[in-house]
Amino acid sequence: MEFALPEELLAMQRTVRAFAQSEIAPVAAELDRDPRFPWPTLRRMGELGLFGLTTPEEHGGAGLGSLASAVTLEEVAAADASHATIMSVTSGLPQTLLVQAGSREQRERWLPRLASGSWIGAFCLSEAHAGSDAAALRTRARKVPGGFELDGSKAWITGGGEAHLYIVLASSDPAAGARGISAFVVELGQEGMSFGAPEAKLGQHAAVTTSVTFEGCFVGDDQRLGAEGQGFVMAMSSLDGARIGIAAQSVGIARAAFDAALAYADERQAFGVSVREFQGVSFPLADMATRLEAARLLTLRAAWLRDRGYRVTKEASMAKLYASETAAFVTDAALQVFGAYGYSRDYPLERYYRDARVTRIYEGTSEIQRVVIGRQLYRELERGSRGPVLADE
Ligand SMILES: Cc1cc2nc3c(=O)[nH]c(=O)nc-3n(C[C@H](O)[C@H](O)[C@H](O)COP(=O)(O)OP(=O)(O)OC[C@H]3O[C@@H](n4cnc5c(N)ncnc54)[C@H](O)[C@@H]3O)c2cc1C
Missing domain, CATH: 1.10.540.10 (Acyl-CoA dehydrogenase/oxidase, N-terminal domain)
Structure with a gap:
C-alpha cells in the first residue's frame, strides 16, 4: 500500500x-x-x-x-x-x-x-422544477430537417452567458422518460439561446450562475452528442468523476479555513496567553485536522481507483458526501476560532463558510449521495462481495 x-x-x-x-x-x-x-x-x-x-x-x-x-x-x-x-x-x-x-x-x-481553456464549458441539466429528479426535465428537442429545435429553460447553470460551449440535455421522446433524453452541444451566440440575470447567491460569487433559455434554438445533427436517447445515461455515468472533483474542491476550501484558524490560534492572545493554549480551541483544531485528512484520503482513493479502471460510484459519492460535510464543519469551526473577526468581511473566514455551503447541494445533494451509496451497498449485498469492481467486469 x-x-x-x-x-x-x-x-x-x-x-x-x-x-x-x-x-x-x-x-x-x-x-x-x-x-x-x-x-x-x-x-x-x-x-x-x-x-x-x-x-x-x-x-x-x-x-x-x-x-x-x-x-x-x-x-x-x-x-x-x-x-x-x-x-x-x-x-x-x-x-x-x-x-x-x-x-x-x-x-x-x-x-x-x-x-x-480558450473556451469555457457549461453543463445544462437542471431546470427550475427538476434538480435531483433531473430526468423530469422538460426541455424539448424537436426533430426538424437537418437537426433539432430546442425549447425550454435550464436553471442554475454555472458559467451561463460567459461560457462558450453548453452541453444541453433535452428530451426528444418524452414518452421514453430518461431514455428519451439526448445531449446537444450549443455554442454561445447561437440564435434562440438567451440568459437570465446572474443569480444572487450565498457564495462563490465569481462562478456566475444563470438560467439558460432555448426558444426554437436550431442545433444541427452534427451537434448531437452520442446516440439519440443516450444523453441522460451518458451524463449519469460520467458523474463519478465530477463528484470526485467537488470532493477535492471541498477539501481545498476546508484546508484554507483550517490553515487560517491554526495560524490565528497561535497569534491571538486572551487571558495573557495565546488562545491555542485552551483546550476549547485545540480540540476543534484536532477535529478539523482529522476530518480534513479523512476527507482527502477518501477523495484521493476514489480518484486512484478510478484511474485504475474501477467503477467508483459508491466511492465517489462517499468522498463527495464526506468532504462537502467536512467543508461545512471545518469552515464553521474555523470561523469560531477567529471569534468576531471570523464574522467580519475583513477576513476570509466568512467567505470560506459561504463558499463551502453549496458543495452539499450541487452535483447531487448530500441526501442524493446517501441514496447512491445505499443503492450500491445493496448491489454489493446481492453480488455477495464488497468493494469496487473493475468497470469492464
Ligand atoms: C451554485 C449552483 C451551481 C449549479 N450549477 C449547475 C450547473 O452548472 N448545471 C446544472 O445542471 N445544475 C447546476 N446546479 C443545480 C444543482 O445540481 C441542483 O440544485 C441540485 O441537483 C439539487 O436540485 P434542486 O436544487 O432542484 O433540489 P431538489 O431536487 O428540489 O431537492 C430539494 C430537497 O429534497 C431533497 N431530495 C430530493 N430528492 C430526494 C431523494 N430521492 N431522497 C432524499 N432527499 C431528496 C434534496 O436533497 C433537497 O434537500 C447548480 C446549483 C447551484 C446552487
Whole structure:
C-alpha cells in the first residue's frame, strides 16, 4: 500500500499551489464583493493546462487522470472556490462526454478549445422544477430537417452567458422518460439561446450562475452528442468523476479555513496567553485536522481507483458526501476560532463558510449521495462481495 503521491504529481502540486496562492488568492475577496467572471485568472489557468488535465493529449489535454485532477483542484479551491468550480465544470462533464461520445469531428472541433481553456464549458441539466429528479426535465428537442429545435429553460447553470460551449440535455421522446433524453452541444451566440440575470447567491460569487433559455434554438445533427436517447445515461455515468472533483474542491476550501484558524490560534492572545493554549480551541483544531485528512484520503482513493479502471460510484459519492460535510464543519469551526473577526468581511473566514455551503447541494445533494451509496451497498449485498469492481467486469 502506497500513500505518497508520485513525484511528478508532487511537482505539479507545488507549481499549482504557488500559482494559485500568488495569482488567484489575492483577487478572491474582491471578486466576492464585486462579482464577475474572472477571465484574467482563468486565462492564466488555461496557460498552465489546468482545464485539460484528463483529456487525451491528441485532443490538446495532458492525458492525466482523476488523481492529478483532484490534487490540482484542491490547490485552486484553497485559493478560491469560484475558480475551482469553473475549472471543475469546464474540465469535467463537457470534455468527458466529448471524449466518450463525440464523433471524430466533434472531438477535433471542440476539445482542443476546452482543454486549452480558450473556451469555457457549461453543463445544462437542471431546470427550475427538476434538480435531483433531473430526468423530469422538460426541455424539448424537436426533430426538424437537418437537426433539432430546442425549447425550454435550464436553471442554475454555472458559467451561463460567459461560457462558450453548453452541453444541453433535452428530451426528444418524452414518452421514453430518461431514455428519451439526448445531449446537444450549443455554442454561445447561437440564435434562440438567451440568459437570465446572474443569480444572487450565498457564495462563490465569481462562478456566475444563470438560467439558460432555448426558444426554437436550431442545433444541427452534427451537434448531437452520442446516440439519440443516450444523453441522460451518458451524463449519469460520467458523474463519478465530477463528484470526485467537488470532493477535492471541498477539501481545498476546508484546508484554507483550517490553515487560517491554526495560524490565528497561535497569534491571538486572551487571558495573557495565546488562545491555542485552551483546550476549547485545540480540540476543534484536532477535529478539523482529522476530518480534513479523512476527507482527502477518501477523495484521493476514489480518484486512484478510478484511474485504475474501477467503477467508483459508491466511492465517489462517499468522498463527495464526506468532504462537502467536512467543508461545512471545518469552515464553521474555523470561523469560531477567529471569534468576531471570523464574522467580519475583513477576513476570509466568512467567505470560506459561504463558499463551502453549496458543495452539499450541487452535483447531487448530500441526501442524493446517501441514496447512491445505499443503492450500491445493496448491489454489493446481492453480488455477495464488497468493494469496487473493475468497470469492464
Ligand atoms: C451554485 C449552483 C451551481 C449549479 N450549477 C449547475 C450547473 O452548472 N448545471 C446544472 O445542471 N445544475 C447546476 N446546479 C443545480 C444543482 O445540481 C441542483 O440544485 C441540485 O441537483 C439539487 O436540485 P434542486 O436544487 O432542484 O433540489 P431538489 O431536487 O428540489 O431537492 C430539494 C430537497 O429534497 C431533497 N431530495 C430530493 N430528492 C430526494 C431523494 N430521492 N431522497 C432524499 N432527499 C431528496 C434534496 O436533497 C433537497 O434537500 C447548480 C446549483 C447551484 C446552487
